[in-house]
Amino acid sequence: MTDIFDRGPIAPRRMASAAADDSVDVRAVARGVWFERKLILSSTLVFGLLAAGIALQMTPTFTSVSQVLLDPRERRVMTDEQVVSDLKLNDQVVASELSIMRSNLLLENVIDSIDAQQPGALDLIDPAAEEPGIVARMKSGIKSLFVSQTEETPEAEELARLERAERLTWAIRKHLTTWRDGEAFVISIKAETIDAQLSALIAATVADQYVSQQLDGRRRSATQAADWIEQRVAELHGQVQDAEDAVEEYRARSLASNGTSADILSQRILSLNEELIKARVERVATRTRYDEMARLIREGGYEALGSMFTSVTIEELANRRVEIMASDAEWARRFDERHPERRKLADKLEEVNRALSAEYQRALDALQNEVKIAEIREQTIRESLEEAETQAIDMSRDSIGLRQLERQADAARRMYTELLDRYTETRTQEQLQQADARIIERATVAGAPSAPRPKLITLLGLVFGALVGLGVAGFRQLSTRSYRSxxxxxxxxxxxxxxxxxxxxxxxxxxxxxxxxxxxxxxxxxxxxxxxxxxxxxxxxxxxxxxxxxxxxxxxxxxxxxxxxxxxxxxxxxxxxxxxxxxxxxxxxxxxxxxxxxxxxxxxxxxxxxxxxxxxxxxxxxxxxxxxxxxxxxxxxxxxxxxxxxxxxxxxxxxxxxxxxxxxxxxxxxxxxxxxxxxxxxxxxxxxxxxxxxxxxxxxxxxxxxxxxxxxxxxxxxxxxxxxxxxxxx
The missing domain is CATH 3.40.50.300 (P-loop containing nucleotide triphosphate hydrolases)
Known part of the structure; x- marks a missing residue:
């Protein structure tokens, strides 16, 4: 059979057979997997037994964990700033504290503490205590043939102690793990060794030594600060005493040379200033009154003064003058100036006017005398003030050294007082120091090994064996089902x-x-x-x-x-x-x-x-x-x-x-x-x-x-x- 484009004969039945050979039937695949169940079971058992055997051959290890909290809260007993400030916690500080826990200085203290508590406990992890291998024994034998035995000396013992400390430091680092719990300020310390007691001992001792080292460091810093402040207080006490003595000695010399003190002289200058102001005001007022009266007399006579001058005599003369002028006015209605009575009245009026003129002149002369007295008084006070100011300037020049000494004394006194207060606070803080960390979980002795876990390893081996068996069986049966190209x-x-x-x-x-x-x-x-x-x-x-x-x-x-x-x-x-x-x-x-x-x-x-x-x-x-x-x-x-x-x-x-x-x-x-x-x-x-x-x-x-x-x-x-x-x- 051919198509219309003459592509040649086509054999559909052959194609169907070919398609049947490469097709994928899910049921057939499932049946094939079921037929391969012995293979799957065998693979599961083999890998499970292999995993169990490996787990049994592994040396069991025990894990203990202790936890330390880096406390960010500030415990302030005194109101002022502390001598040793608290930690300002952040990620960098926590990372630094983790490094401190694994530092050789801390681990050496851990070794000393464990040796004191349980001598020989660290021999379980000491590389030198392990059974030497064949190569190590051969090296030791060859070395003994050529190297003579050395006598034990203190130097040799110290060297052996340092070597042991170095070995144990690296061994503890190998068995010690520290980490931060999430975002919290909690550090976990895990020790994993072949002995449960030793694991708990290492984890607990590391936590204790870390907290103890923090507290000792804070106390040591506070003690050093207090000792230094005490020394400075003693030095400043002597300096204050010397400065105050110098001030008093200078004041005595100044009083002896000037005859008075600066305070008394200042009060005198203040008093003279006040008197000078009053005298100047009085002089100006008197001068003004005198000038005004003189002007009025020049322009209008004594009558222009009015009531500017008042005295009993002037008042009597003025009243008499008024009476005479009133009588003259009565006579003037009937008689002229030639009348004898009016002439008498004119004579009396002239006499009264002369008397008033004389009285006013005496009053004006008296006022002029007051002006001169005010001017003399003002001049006298001014001269006294200038004399006092000159003396004050001389004393001020002489007191520059005194003020310098007083400033030095005040500065020394303030520093002495501050350091004395600081010394008291520092001695108090020295007794109240607390570590920035505290133990929140004590390491306990593990009741069972943490590794290996035979059940889990065996289960994983069984699962892996089953997957391998299924993979092999599926690979045998699986084939493509549809067309992708x-x-x-x-x-x-x-x-x-x-x-x-x-x-x-x-x-x-x-x-x-x-x-x-x-x-x-x-x-x-x-x-x-x-x-x-x-x-x-x-x-x-x-x-x-x-x-x-x-x-x-x-x-x-x-x-x-x-x-x-x-x-x-x-x-x-x-x-x-x-x-x-x-x-x-x-x-x-x-x-x-x-x-x-x-x-x-x-x-x-x-x-x-x-x-x-x-x-x-x-x-x-x-x-x-x-x-x-x-x-x-x-x-x-x-x-x-x-x-x-x-x-x-x-x-x-x-x-x-x-x-x-x-x-x-x-x-x-x-x-x-x-x-x-x-x-x-x-x-x-x-x-x-x-x-x-x-x-x-x-x-x-x-x-x-x-x-x-x-x-x-x-x-x-x-x-x-x-x-x-x-x-x-x-």
Whole structure:
């Protein structure tokens, strides 16, 4: 049997056999694994016994853990700053404390403490106490032949002690592990040795020595600070005494030379300043009053003074003058100036005026004398003040040294007082020192070995043996179930792969068909062009062709591939008609929802003509012949002869006729449809269609004498089949 492209004879039965040889049957694999149960059991037992034997040969070790908390809280008994400050905890400080726990200084103290508590306990981990090997014994024997025995001396004993301490330090480091618990300020100390008592002793002693070393260090620092402060206090006491003596001696000399002290002189200057101000005010007031009275007398006489001068005499004279002038006014009404009485009154008035003038002159002279006295007093006070200031300046110059001595004495006194207070606090803090760490978990003696764990090791050996057995058994039975490349498909079936359609996440058939217009150079369209060319659908000189797209099972991509091929065939100026013969699903009409007056079912019943049942192109690029709704009963009405007649009639109007068929294995009418077309193409879904299903479908086609033009691999993952998928980039 040959295909239409003369590719040569095809042997479907041989292909089915080849596919059967390489197929994967899960039940068969399970049965094969069950048959290999003795191998699995043997592998499990062998590895389990081997693990148990190894665990029994291992030397048991015991683990003890103690925990130390680095306390970040500040314990302040005194109000002032402490002599030895608390740790400011952070990651760097915690890492430093971990290093201190493994330092040789701390471990040497641990060794001394353990030797004092339990002499000889550390011999279990001392490398020198181990049984020497053959090589070591040979070296020792050779050395004894050439080196004489040395006498034990104190130097040799000290050297041996140092060597032992160094060996044990490295041995403890080997058996000691310290770590920080998460983000907490807790340090765990784990000791693991062959003796439970020794493990607990090492872990507990390391914690104790760490806390003790912290406390000793703080106390030592506080003691050193207190001793230094005490020494400084004694020195400052002498300095304060000397400074105060120098101040007193200087003051005595200054008092003897100046006759008075600076304080008394300052009070005198202050008093003279106040008196000078009063004298100046008094002088200015007196001068102003005198000048004003003199001006008034010059301009208006004594009458202009008014009441500026008041005295008993002036008041009496003024009253008398008023009386005389009043009497004269009474006489003036009846007599003139020549009247004797008026002349007497005029004489009396003149006498009174002379008396007033004399009184005013005496008062003015007295005021002038007051002005001179005020000026003299002011001058005297000013001279006294200048004398006092001169004396103060001289004393100030002489007291520069005194102030310097006083400052030195004050500074020494303040420093002495501060250090004396600090000394008291330091001595108190020396007795109140606490370590920055405290033990929160004491190491206990382990009741059972921590390693090895025979049960766990044996269980792991059994599990590993079972996995090895299952792996061997599965490897014997396991084989691939589906097709992941076109090479596998060609190799198993002997049929060519006409095209590989890449996987796309289309939500509908409309979205899939839009890709032909939106991405005309994309891999999907290129795959359809390749399929069109392989089927000869683009040949202008060729006869109209009918093609059925088949698949072993559902969900293989037949409907989508049929519509894409129809759209691409239309691009080559071909008239295309699609016949949807999947009556049970009716996917195309369900998706497109075309208005139909007549459909494929009506045509089968003879209720309409062929052209009346065909739905012409409405922007799709192809015509459609389908049923309005699902019609499972139509499968019983269709026949090969009837469909052949329909296809022959359609060839008069169309160049390409694509028949969308249901899956071969689930339904029976697919073979009826396949007999009526010119070409048949098998669709195989990438990494999904089982080899057994394809084998059965090919066998059914072979049994009915139907050949295939080739195969199409659908929904191919681009990354898994890059060679089969065309990718065009601008």
């Amino acid at each position: 076109s090479e596998e498909l060609v190799h198993d079936t002997g049929l060519p792969v006409l095209a590989s359609v890449p996987e796309r996440q289309w939500r509908s058939l409309r979205q899939a068909m839009r890709e032909v217009d939106e991405v005309p150079m994309g891999p999907v369209v290129e795959a359809m062009r390749k399929l069109r060319t392989e089927l000869g659908l683009s040949d202008d000189a060729g006869e109209p062709q009918s093609v059925a797209l088949l698949s072993p099972l559902q969900e293989e991509g037949k409907t989508t591939t049929t519509l894409l091929l129809a759209r691409v065939a239309e691009l080559s100026n071909k008239l295309v008609c699609v016949i949807d013969c999947d009556f049970r699903k009716n996917t195309i009409q369900s998706e497109l929802k075309l208005p139909m007056q007549n459909d494929l079912i009506d045509l089968m019943r003879g209720d309409c003509d062929l052209l009346e049942a065909v739905q012409t192109d409405a922007g799709r690029g192809f015509d459609l012949l389908a049923s309005r709704t699902t019609a499972p009963g139509a499968a019983d009405m269709i026949s090969t002869e009837w469909l052949s007649g329909v296809l022959d009639e359609l060839k008069q109007y169309y160049d390409v006729i694509l028949v969308n068929c249901p899956a071969i294995l689930p339904v029976a009418e697919t073979l009826v449809l396949a007999r009526a077309v010119d070409q048949r193409v098998m669709l195989v879904r990438h990494d999904s269609t089982s080899r057994a299903a394809l084998r059965r479908a090919l066998a059914m086609l072979d049994h009915n004498g139907l050949d295939l033009s080739g195969q199409v691999m659908t929904r191919v993952e681009p990354k898994m089949a890059e060679d089969d998928i065309y990718s065009y980039e601008y």
